[in-house]
Amino acid sequence: MTHAPTRKPRLAVFKFASCDGCQLSLLDCEDELLTVAGLVEIAMFPEASSRMQPGPWDIALVEGSITTPHDAERIRQVRRDCTTVVTIGACATAGGIQSLRNWGQHEEFLRCVYARPEYISSLSTSTAIAEHIPVDYELRGCPVNRQQLLEVILALVAGRKPRLPAHSVCLDCKRKGTVCIEVSRGVPCLGPITQAGCGAICPSFDRGCYGCFGPALQANCGSLTNHFLDTGSAPKTLLPLLRNYNAAAPAFREQSDRLEQLAQAVSGKVDSAVE
Amino acid sequence: MTLDAPNLLKMLASTRFAEGLTHQDLQSLGRAARLLEVPAGHVLFREGQREDAVFVVFSGHVRLSMKVPGRGDITILTAGPGDLVGWSGLISDGIMTATATTTDFCRLLALSSTQLKQSCDADPQLGYVLMKRLAQVISRRLVATRIQLLDVFAERRNHS
């Protein structure tokens, strides 16, 4: 139950390495935006308004991952300035698609992309916010689900914990009546190991879940990977499934590393066969 | 205070510690025992000091405490009727590991550990029975201490 607040909670949105899509989910709450604006004071939201007010803030929505030494310092300041820190989206919660750099040659990338790489100051990794500071709530997804975003804001305003599912996408597929495409068509689908929250969209459009909400609680990623391999998927075709938006989430990372080794072993065999 | 031997034996036999001991065992114990009646606040022994007596609480309660620098005298256990306190004397050098203070009027049986040890050495059968009894007491106290350590009443807030 809402207690009459003495003042509206002050909300700030911070951006790190990201595409801004998750922040836009907030602006995308067209019907509800006015209500939200009535419940909180949007004190800093560069994507929406150039009017920026100084901290401290009650609620921080943090988008994006940490990819530069400067950002690594800046996020610590955010933590100091904000009572509740909510990370939003796959970048902030797992490092995002840009965490693919974690497997690459950082220096080489810099040389290829920038004429004067010596002016670039970046880290060789893209990491989740929670690897740098304690985080109060995590909103998964690429992008986040706007209903979940609203739920978090409403819950924090009401002084309760947000209701965020910890179950797999499969449960939501079944509630919707969506037939399991993994079983009925043999489409590799990350649903069984992916946290729900998206509304199980992809399988209802005949597309395997690509895990944009990251690993579910206690996800048994090893078993699912084994199953895909046993039913004829090649390691190199499975690799991109696990290594995308949530590539750096530990449960996914562990299996993609394993697949990479397997793929190398296979290609090694192929190479020697060709020779 | 003195008590005639038969009454002392009767009293000893009625304690939980002595439950099920043979008459012969009881007599051996009784020879080492004397009755003690003390008011509240009486210190039976102090942490770090040598003490010859082992006490069986007959009635009343005894507070066992340890000094913690900066926190004062911390009670670790309250012993009550049937409990044995000060058993360090029976199994080691007699240096007490805690301070024992009565919290109310107490009737205790004080047994001389020197005498008891001598009896046990002379009669290994008695020694075995007594040490087994002691081991049970200590084991029960260990289990209780473990439960206490588990801190089962600690607030466990839901994850957030």
Next chain:
Amino acid sequence: MTESAAVPGIVAPAMNSGDSSDFIGNRRPESFLLRDDLQLLMRRLQEDGYTIVGPKVDQDAIVYGELTGVSDLPQGWTDQQQPGKYRLVPRDDQRMFGYVPGPHSWKQFLFPPSAIVATAQRVGSSWQMSTQDEPAPRYAFLGVRSCELSAIAIQDKVFLGGAFVDPHYEQRRDAVLLIAVNCTQAAPVCFCTSMKTGPRCQSGFDLALTEIDTGFLVEIGSERGRLLVEALPLRPAVSEEIRAGERGRADAERQVTKQMNTEGLHDLLLEQLKSPHWETVAERCLSCTNCTMVCPTCFCSSVTEVSDLSGDRVQRERQWDSCFNVDFSRVNGIPSRDSISSRYRQWLTHKLATWQDQFGTSGCVGCGRCITWCPPGIDLTEEVRTLRQLAESPQLTAAIGETASSSLPPNTAPQNTTEGRG
């Protein structure tokens, strides 16, 4: 298992006439409905105000949904099933019911995946609480298999048999008309004969059909069923038709090859609660909830709050939930089954053992859905077989105990909507 899972005395709603005894254990001679006249039956149902739900092809599978007429039926289609695999394939004939139960079950209509059970409306400084009493849909189920009749009977015990009756289930159940269809084929995952739930429909239906090439043998199961076919051009079945029907039903029975030994299963499973085998299953189990979702008897649910933005109007929404979810069961807010092995153990022992204690019947009807629709294809009959072997051989148990690895540790915190007692 000590008693048959096929519940003969199905709860009253399907047979609301007084003379249902005529139809139980005393089969009437079968009548015959020509293939082309099935449309008449469906039209009759629609005229009587029923919404017909039954099999249709959708999403590369034979699913259950609303039917407008015979043309919606999966005529000429069948399925191939094995652990972890389902394929829709064409038949070489024009059978309408020539398939084995697929991903859906009738529970989605009697116990919908999502339903509003109560509402609260702010009125001044107070709240007005009410329950949702919308009129229940009037369904006619077409194509209910024998195992599915048993599943409905089991859910009847869950929702209607206790001290508290679920009004939502009751309303839907009261209104439903059950037209069963006998199986004439079985899948490799079927084991209804072990659970004594099939393949032949025994009771609990209004009508039971057996499909042969030219049409349907019709068995009447209730007064409601009799009234329904009164206006239809039924004629007594001729011996050739009867024989064809018997052949089809015998084919199904013969094709059920999977077996589960239910003898003493209740005690056996409860004596194996500490078996290391649960860890072995947990290496494969995804804890994804699929088996519980496709199971026609699983009834777990959660009620959550759905409020409008102002918070003045709140709906209490009941949704399907699963014992495979980490935060499903808690002590003091802390998950009480915090490993995949403990959750699989809960599911299997509930389904096959403690269900008996709770409802006097097994929770399994042998339909095989949990085997087909488990992505890695975990087969409960195999797990039961292994547990039985282990029970009989302590040496084997010790050997497994040494190699079993523990399941994965939790990585994030659960969120709670309700909590334990204060």
Next chain:
Amino acid sequence: MAATCEPNQNPWLSHSVRIAGITREIPGVLTLDLEFEDSARAATWAFRPGQFTMLYVPGVGESAISISGDAADTGRIRQTIRDAGNVTHSLTGLPIGATIGLRGPFGSSWPVDECRGRDVILVAGGIGLAPLRPVIYHMLHHRQQYQELTLIVGARDPALLLYPGEFEHWRTQGLNIIPTVDHADESWRGGVGVVTTVLERLWLRSPAETMLMTCGPEVMMWYTMQTALGRGIPAGSLFLSMERNMNCAIALCGHCQFGPYFLCREGPVFRFEQLRSILRIDDL
């Protein structure tokens, strides 16, 4: 076995109750006095000691809360709540006059009738005293029907003992109360140690004629049972109250299953014999 709380009623229906009083007990724990807004429902309200209700804060959710008041006091329902999760946090923040929902009472109850003519020991740990308080009220109202009545009550430290203000009154009415805490300073006059230590040395008139009821953390209850058995109290005379999350309270949702039981239906109060073989199985 639970009886239907209201025959022919939709079991999902919450009744509006108004918070008529709030008693702050110990940090994070308070007792609400609740009154039905509907006088007809108030007239039919009755519960048995050990039962619980589902308290509902619209928009936040429901929580199973044990009834801690006097069954003879039909005018109001007293429930003691610990701020532990979303719903209880919300419940503990409401002002007097606020309206919440209530369903119930649900569940099994303590064997107050079976205890007649016998010695009774209650062993409570922490907030576990809440569901036992109705037993105390009942037995003290009918004091002559029982023999020796003992309450062993444990807490983390003296400041966390529940209902200490009532102890003196209960003592004068014939309840032997032995408080014991895990930690205390010199000012504490009661015992230090766990409840099992107290039970270990409690004088028993006749173990075979003694009944014991306990509520508290599962570990505490398990060792209490072991100690009681060691003291010669028959297994059939031992009772405990269990806790799991409850969602529906009417044995339809599956959440509170523990072995063959629904805690909301066969529980929360069990005879120890019912749980003996499953209580110490990990993650059941």
